[in-house]
Amino acid sequence: MPDDRRGPLAGVRVLELAGLAPGPFAGMMLADHGAEVLRVDRVKAVSDRPRADVMDRGKRTIGLDLKTPEGVSAFKELARHADVVIEVFRPGVAERLGIGPDDLHAVNERLVYGRMTGWGQDGPLASTAGHDIDYVAVSGVLSMLGREGDKPTPPINILGDFAGGGLMLAYGVLLALFERERTGRGRVVDAAMVDGAAILFSMFYQAVQSGLWGPRGTNLLDTGAPQYDTYETADGGYVAVGALEPQFWEAMVTLMGLTDLPDRNDRAQWPALRARLTAEFRTRTRAEWEALFEGSDACVSPVLSMAEAAAHPHNVARGAFVEVGGVTHPVPAPRLLGMPAQDLSPATRQADLSGWGLSPEEAEKLRAQGVLA
Secondary structure, eight states, X not given: OOSOOOSTTTTOEEEEEOOSTHXXXXXXXXXXXXXXXXXXXXXXXXXXXXXXXXGGTTEEEEEBOTTSHHHHHHHHHHHHTOSEEEEOSOTTHHHHHTOSHHHHHTTOTTOEEEEEESSOSSSTTTTSOOOHHHHHHHHTOGGGOSOTTSOOOOOTTIIIIIXXXXXXHHHHHHHHXXXXXXXXXXXXXXXXXXXXHHHHTHHHHHHHHHTSSOSTTSSTTTXXXXXXXXXXXXXXXXXXXXXXXXXXXXXXHHHHTOOSOOOTTOGGGHHHHHHHHHHHHTTSOHHHHHHHHTTSSSOEEEOOOHHHHHHSHHHHHHTOEEEETTEEEEOOSSOOTTOOOOOOOOBEEOOOOGGGTOOHHHHHHHHHTTSBO
């Protein structure tokens, strides 16, 4: 992997302390746009075998024993030459290791210190364990997800870990880097998944509190409305219907040849309307429906598998997916028009750390001690 990164973040150096999903995702978002990301893992976890995980693309990796004074000293030297540190420990762990914000700002006041946790750096739950589902639950958002009459259903761990966590951390890092251009000083970013999940629900707060948005599964966008749902086809596939506006609805029902339908504006008629659509969509295969709606404004799309998505003509035309080392990747987003394609190679071991402040002699000494890999 070449060292000369390209993109708007070229020249920005990031130390990413290895951890679960949201931390590596934030590091990937930065690496995707040119940052030089050095992933710091446990010594025994590092080998010369490239890391095929999509979230490790475009990075380099080392192993460092942070439970030794030598490892901490080496990490501080790396931080002296870094712009950003991404840390995913529970509150207080980094401080006990001697690599907390105060420790690192003492050697580099310009450092942006990004902290990723589920509950945040303070509050009654800060020191307790949790996962995406817990953070989304306490944010209040999980209560709104699911079908009518059924239990709350988490959207795997996309909402808390990635949207509310990793993406918010990357955003916070960029804010702090922007501010540093004015102040010359770095800042601590406290990215909590419970906070991120809550703010992603911003559109709905007023509606819920005013009574315009009802219980889960009874509303326009949460599978309550038949004009915004998925339907099974004759071959066991599914289509997604998003015909919300009248003109899109008219385009859909006209192409389907449906007449005398229950009034979609009358919520009391939604069950009857859903039953009509359910029966009709089961009369053709997914491919047949796709062909019927192709090029129209009916807002009906096939529900594709991940493998199918990579081969869809629209995604192919835009180059939305690329194969790297035998693994299909989504390309970096958002796109910056005119920017050269980024190197998405799998993460490989970083051998030469002289550019990060560790001479070959010092690095070799640490390797001999088992502190560095």
